[in-house]
Amino acid sequence: MKTFSRREATKSIACFTLGTAILPALPSVGTNEMTTRKIPSSGQPLPVVGLGTWQTFDVGNDSAARERLSEVLTKMKEKGGKVIDSSPMYGSSEQVVGDLTSRLGIQDDFFYATKVWTSGKQAGQDQMESSLRKMKREKIDLMQIHNLIDWQTHLKTLKDWKELGKINYWGITHYTDASHDTLARIIKEEQPDFVQFNYSINRRNAEISLLRTAEEHGTAVILNRPFDGGSLFSSVRGKILPDWCKELGINSWAQYFLKYLLADEAVNCAIPGTSKPKHVVDNMMAGYGRLPTQRERQKMLDYLKTF
Template identity: 40%
Template sequence: MGTFLTFDVLPDQPRDQLQQVMRQFWEAGGRMIDVSPLYGMSGVNVGEPAATLGITDELFIANKIWATGKYLGDDSQALRRLEQSMQRLSRDRIDTLQVHSLVNMEMMVPLLREWKQEGKIRYLGVTHHDLPLYANPVTRWIENGDLDFVQVRYSIFERGVEERILPAAADQETAVLVNMPFEKARLFEVVQGQPLPEFARDIGCENWAQFFLKYVISHLAVTCAIPATTNPAHVVENLGH
């Protein structure tokens, strides 16, 4: 499950719906959540419900980091971001920490590797959502074996990563997280009022959400898709329960 925009709710605003989303996600078998300090309150609004539900240590949390520092090689800003994230999530270790949108990745990837060795994080990766910008550098980093995870945009509409990035990830056994599998809900507008294809039930799909997700996660290189929602009913639809 992703949290971009959907989990950015201030503490003085109603947040009961997010608690319901978290509960439905957990009860339906969901275990992996993607957050970022750039998503405002997403870390808080995942961390607090997780603590209430008693599932903090059972979730696989993918976080992001966007840090440059005051000078080349300054890692103080990055360290503050990491400490803030762990506090908000009530964690002493992040499962996967990703360089957000490739920002300062030449310095950040080696730093994340150090944090991995120190036990602050389990895995490291990079993210992006704009194919023309990320295809070449991301492919290079994957092929060099520097990444445990890569997060990319992929959907039944946007298939560019099938050409180089997904094959490279499969060759290197790099885990792949997929953002925007619904193209920010635009795919549902395209099929509004249209019935599912007749073969959809044969592949286990009962609605368009499952159909679009099935396309993404059926690729052998894909580890997990992370659709975002504030609607508990949509969580149930996505997970098929």
């Protein structure tokens, strides 16, 4: 089955709406701000929409791609986004993030999150030092154990690095529903500053217990795969947004999907990935305006069931 891309979905929706606005309606500069939520372990406010870099920032030295990504970062900053999430697993992404933010002179305007993705204490330390160099940081805001690889070993290193001031926060990550019970157990036992996991409007396993566990134990939540790897855009092919979306400031399907997630107060930040400037603006705007109530969230779910 062909995967229906966000670009194709936007084009198709435009044909069906007969003039109804689908791209984000942007507020005037200075008249609104993105919603923030405090990191439980510190009280530091964090904007609720950030940026993932898997695949999208793995462009090496491609000058045209780097120019486009420079615009992505610039527009993200303009709209109030801060969290940039990367990993050594993501090819050249860490290096590209470091190079571009430095060249643009905005390197101190973001919250940098990356990961350790290897086994063994020394290998982990070496990899994390490499990440700092690539991202051109003396200190990383958040270092996470990627997909729980050798997590018991890296746990002590991350706690030591936080104590030494080499990182501000430490966390754990995964991207599958099957990992949620393990993530919840580690949250209860080790009290990480952050947990990152998969959650989308059509894959809501995290609602069973993981979100509440993180909230109860003071662990900040970052969401990956908020568009379910892009499959959500396939599910709304040729479908129009209902009129009541205007009440929620929802002007695109991306905002529909993101606002549903952000309405849960346990969520600190969602990190959709993109390499397109117009899409990063669209994503960022999901963090503006009011968020759905629980009743409105159910209405959003019910509408999708009509397709």
